[in-house]
Amino acid sequence: RRCAGSAGPERGSRGGIAMDLFGDLRRMNKRQLYYQVLNFAMIVSSALMIWKGLIVVTGSESPIVVVLSGSMEPAFHRGDLLFLTNFHDDPIRAGEIVVFKVEGRDIPIVHRVIKVHEKGNGNIKFLTKGDNNEVDDRGLYKEGQNWLEKKDVVGRARGFLPYVGMVTIIMNDYPKFKYALLAVMGAYVLLKRES
Numbered sequence: 656r657r658c659a660g661s662a663g664p665e666r667g668s669r670g671g672i673a674m675d676l677f678g679d680l681r682r683m684n685k686r687q688l689y690y691q692v693l694n695f696a697m698i699v700s701s702a703l704m705i706w707k708g709l710i711v712v713t714g715s716e717s718p719i720v721v722v723l724s725g726s727m728e729p730a731f732h733r734g735d736l737l738f739l740t741n742f743h744d745d746p747i748r749a750g751e752i753v754v755f756k757v758e759g760r761d762i763p764i765v766h767r768v769i770k771v772h773e774k775g776n777g778n779i780k781f782l783t784k785g786d787n788n789e790v791d792d793r794g795l796y797k798e799g800q801n802w803l804e805k806k807d808v809v810g811r812a813r814g815f816l817p818y819v820g821m822v823t824i825i826m827n828d829y830p831k832f833k834y835a836l837l838a839v840m841g842a843y844v845l846l847k848r849e850s
Contacts, residue, residue, distance in 0.1 A: 691845045698844060715741035715810035720754055721820030722765055726785030727752070730767075731812075734821035737765065739810025747771060747781055747805065752812040755783065758797040763809045766792055772802060780804055 709718040722735045730752065731737065739754055747753070749771050754763045766783040769791060773779050780802035784791040793801055826833035 688845075691847070694847075695841065695844045713738075713740045713810070714743070715739045717754070717763065717809050720763065720765070720810075721823045723762065723824065724785075726787050727765055727767070728787045730786050731765065731815060732817065734818045734824055736816040736819040737812045738814040740813050741808060741810040743805065745811070747779055747808070747811075749781075753783065754809040754812070755803055755807045756809055757795060757800075757807070760795075764792070764795065765812070778804075 706718075710716060712718075718739050720737050720739060722731045722733055722737060725733050737754070747768060749768050751768045752765065753768055754765050756763050764783075766785045766788075768781050769784045770782040771779060772781065781804075782791055782793070782802055796803070826836070
């Protein structure tokens with residue numbers, strides 16, 4: 656006989672947990688399994704819809720980015736989460752922090768605008784620099800490029816949350832951790848039962 660307070664069999668080892676997960680999957684009937692798969696698909700599609708909605712609202716192709724280096728310290732630190740907007744009507748001003756893409760580089764760069772050059776026809780070019788860097792960013796631009804243009808801007812920093820993006824950095828630095836976390840989250844969603 657079991658007491659009302661007993662916890663049942665222990666799940667101390669990794670193998671025991673994995674066997675329990677597969678056992679739970681086997682005990683589900685097909686209808687329950689399909690229901691859980693649809694729940695998982697709904698969560699993924701909802702996240703994608705929220706992301707696309709943020710893109711429309713902010714005007715930025717990447718409305719949320721993580722600072723990956725210390726080049727903007729002390730303003731932003733590695734792992735800070737930045738919220739961006741990119742409204743094309745807003746003029747770019749010196750002192751503003753922008754996220755820009757450079758041809759030949761996959762990862763956008765977060766730096767401050769230090770000089771703005773406006774031509775008579777309204778065309779604007781500007782120069783950037785990391786607050787923690789000794790020199791401007793001309794060495795980062797593509798060969799022969801001395802200025803950035805509005806088309807290079809992914810967004811402008813409007814707010815941030817300190818160190819929240821460290822999870823992203825850890826997942827990029829340790830891919831096995833990323834896949835393990837995704838597997839655990841997927842298993843949780845699939846095996847979670849409605850009460």
